[in-house]
Amino acid sequence: MSDDLFVIRRAALFANLLPEDLRLLLKNARIIRFKAHEQIFAAGAQAAALYFLVSGSVRLFSLSSQGDEKVIEVIMPDATFAEGVVFLGGRYPVHAAAVTDSEVVELATHHFSSILANNHDMAMRMLAGLSTRVHQLIQDVASLTLETAGQRVAGYLLSQCSPTCGNEAIHMVIPKNVVASRIGVKAETFSRVLATLRGRELIRVTGNDIHVLDRDALMRWRDGVERT
Amino acid sequence: MSDDLFVIRRAALFANLLPEDLRLLLKNARIIRFKAHEQIFAAGAQAAALYFLVSGSVRLFSLSSQGDEKVIEVIMPDATFAEGVVFLGGRYPVHAAAVTDSEVVELATHHFSSILANNHDMAMRMLAGLSTRVHQLIQDVASLTLETAGQRVAGYLLSQCSPTCGNEAIHMVIPKNVVASRIGVKAETFSRVLATLRGRELIRVTGNDIHVLDRDALMRWRDGVERT
DNA sequence: CGTGTTGTTGACTCAATTCAAGAAGTGTGG
DNA sequence: CCACACTTCTTGAATTGAGTCAACAACACG
Secondary structure: OOOHHHHHHHOHHHHOOOHHHHHHHHOOOEEEEEOOOOEEEOOOOEOOEEEEEEEEEEEEEEEOOOOOEEEEEEEOOOOEEOHHHHHHOOEOOOEEEEEEEEEEEEEEHHHHHHHHHOOHHHHHHHHHHHHHHHHHHHHHHHHHHHOOHHHHHHHHHHHHHOOOOOOOEEEOOOOHHHHHHHOOOOHHHHHHHHHHHHHOOOEEEEOOEEEEOOHHHHHHHHHOOOOO | OOOHHHHHHHOHHHHOOOHHHHHHHHOOOEEEEEOOOOEEEOOOOEOOEEEEEEEEEEEEEEEOOOOOEEEEEEEOOOOEEOHHHHHHOOEOOOEEEEEEEEEEEEEEHHHHHHHHHOOHHHHHHHHHHHHHHHHHHHHHHHHHHHOOHHHHHHHHHHHHHOOOOOOOEEEOOOOHHHHHHHOOOOHHHHHHHHHHHHHOOOEEEEOOEEEEOOHHHHHHHHHOOOOO
């Protein structure tokens, strides 16, 4: 049962946790499905749980006195939400509702907090996970503002084949348009970049697999700004 | 002495801490000045401290066996670095060196960890701070990829006058070019956007003060994509 | 009163998006 | 097995947002 709940490791908060930590946390966790527009929690309510979004999308918003709504944030899959307020033990500052049909993992505050209170190391691993994520995101912001689309694509390819360290193929599990948006380019641009890289024989594309043929050249291409 | 050390609150990690928390943490803290290119710590060394950068800039990098250097990250003021490894209690995975003359606050690992171990609430406040920062950064990434420069500028102005909730002036303490780069536009573009907003009488600029004349119109301008 | 810094404005360029059409691959049912 | 619809991907042409380069204005400061 709690085995597929391990998806929560994709959230920075849980990324560094040990299997036993996760098992403990997930003891009382449950998956809840919300239909589009269904409310998940209301602003002002005592924060009873934090959430991990498995699929779908969730809107955090507040309502003005006139009743019009201001969207604060849109949560996408693999992210946690309402965790901040759980750490501080207060009330939800915003409303949350599903935008599209969504699946969430719900972790009860009292359970979560009491585990954390008795497990200092786990708290440290969470801090480490979040702080890694902060650094990653700062990198992303930097790369969005001062790298070209081509450089970001090259960087992505390198990051994907870096662990296998050489001439292995990158198998694209996720559709290319999703990868494209992940690195901040349109699908068309992504396609074009792959085309020029293919032309320069830095990579070979076969179906959903991308082979990096010349890692060093690709790195040079990413760093230098050669045209043609 | 430890009073000006309170600048560390600018880091997400410390943003939520109580004054007494900070005082406790800063007991053994010290400010260290590094000249450009001076080493701060070496990869492989036991992580003895975490750092907060007050001014200057710091380079985190690793060295390949061939001796060439790969820059992992460039730390800018108000950020912490090496905090992740301190939470996990290991060795520094990278080298750190000042790029330009820099001031850092150094917090010794053993001191930091022992305080945190005895102060569960403080750990929770740190988690809350980091998680807020993560959400902020995700917002920033979103706004960089799917808003225009004009929208970001408008959003910035609104965020600055939102608390004072109306017709107060925003006093720009920081130079405009810094603000510009903060929101991901060139200084010239920033200037141009202010010019068009001035032309439309949504704002008035006098020296370093910017008055938002019509909040609602500015919001509409940010959301809608009207030209001219 | 020059000298340096910061901000403004104009003309030009280019990277990346948009729009649009077509190719390639995937699955369904007759 | 083919025909059909459907999604994903690729490619082309036109457009544009924002950056670059460069000149200049506005100001501060010694």
